Amino acid sequence: MRIAVTGSIATDHLMTFPGKFADQLIPDQLHRVSLSFLVDELEIRRGGIAANICYGMGSLGHRPILVGSVGDDFADYRSWLERHGVDTDSVHVSELRHTARFLCTTDEEHNQIASFYAGAMSEARDIELGPVADRVGGLDLVMISPNDPEAMVRHTEECRERGLAFAADISQQLARMDGAQIRGLIEGAAYLFTNEYEKALVEQKTGWSDTEILDRVQTRVTTLGPKGVVITRKGQPETHVPAAPVDRAVEPTGVGDAFRAGFLSTVAWGLSLERAAQVGNLVAAHALESPGPQEYRLEREVFLTRLTDAYGQSAADEIAPHLP
Numbered sequence: 001m002r003i004a005v006t007g008s009i010a011t012d013h014l015m016t017f018p019g020k021f022a023d024q025l026i027p028d029q030l031h032r033v034s035l036s037f038l039v040d041e042l043e044i045r046r047g048g049i050a051a052n053i054c055y056g057m058g059s060l061g062h063r064p065i066l067v068g069s070v071g072d073d074f075a076d077y078r079s080w081l082e083r084h085g086v087d088t089d090s091v092h093v094s095e096l097r098h099t100a101r102f103l104c105t106t107d108e109e110h111n112q113i114a115s116f117y118a119g120a121m122s123e124a125r126d127i128e129l130g131p132v133a134d135r136v137g138g139l140d141l142v143m144i145s146p147n148d149p150e151a152m153v154r155h156t157e158e159c160r161e162r163g164l165a166f167a168a169d170i171s172q173q174l175a176r177m178d179g180a181q182i183r184g185l186i187e188g189a190a191y192l193f194t195n196e197y198e199k200a201l202v203e204q205k206t207g208w209s210d211t212e213i214l215d216r217v218q219t220r221v222t223t224l225g226p227k228g229v230v231i232t233r234k235g236q237p238e239t240h241v242p243a244a245p246v247d248r249a250v251e252p253t254g255v256g257d258a259f260r261a262g263f264l265s266t267v268a269w270g271l272s273l274e275r276a277a278q279v280g281n282l283v284a285a286h287a288l289e290s291p292g293p294q295e296y297r298l299e300r301e302v303f304l305t306r307l308t309d310a311y312g313q314s315a316a317d318e319i320a321p322h323l324p
Helices: 027-032 049-059 075-083 119-126 129-136 149-162 179-186 196-206 210-214 255-268 273-288 300-311 313-322
Strands: 003-006 010-016 041-047 065-067 100-106 112-117 141-144 166-168 191-195 219-223 229-232 239-241
Touching: 003 049, 003 129, 003 149, 041 049, 049 065, 049 075, 049 255, 049 273, 065 129, 100 119, 119 149, 129 149, 141 149, 141 255, 149 166, 149 179, 179 196, 191 196, 191 255, 196 210, 196 219, 210 219, 219 255, 219 273, 229 273, 239 273, 255 273, 273 300, 273 313, 300 313
Parallel strands: 003 065, 003 141, 010 100, 141 166, 166 191, 191 219
Antiparallel strands: 010 041, 100 112, 219 229, 229 239
């Protein structure tokens, strides 16, 4: 499968606060919060949702097509992604703005407070998918992940016009978008990805029930953190896949992106949705055990051993022929 991943490409500034955010909040003063956190650590990492997904897919042997907008400071990052199997020829380079920045502070319970500077990402709205499809000989699936809101709308509409299958992942832009925009991004999606909180927020903002959303998307994938993932399709039994065991949680940023990378990679191999969720969960575990969203490595034998331990020998036997 030829899969294009649209979305943010950014540099992550990840900080660690050795306490709990909740302890710093005064219930009757939440209408005028003024807080400063003295952090213990600062890590500057490669990130951005689309780039993180592509890194994971490249690590699993695919060559995903990254579609997004960056600044002229992207050269080293481009080289890194290319070395890890990512096609970056459809990345737009801004002449005016820097690559986006994600600034995130994580507390000891892995709660996060973050800000995102869009920078060059705002120019993603000018990218057409048609030339991308022409360059690579067609697209089998377009992943529309958080990006400039106008870009997300444009890419979704273009997918419908061109008859391209697309996956919807609104996540970080749910807070910014209204119900009409969210309904437009969901309608007709092959896959809808959310976590448990985002699932409820999608339903609240669109005014659609779970059943009504399943009338409009083929497959709904809801990640549940340590409880795993649930896959729902209209008229079919719900599938729950438990999470893969984690050796030691280090940094949660990019874990959802790693899940999507594993899920889409397994779909591209032609395997079942249950296997897709299993691989997604294990790639997510690798990301959680690493200090940044693109710092993990997927070593074949280790991956298969952990897959066997988590999901059984039959799962490993099905996936082994596809791993590089």
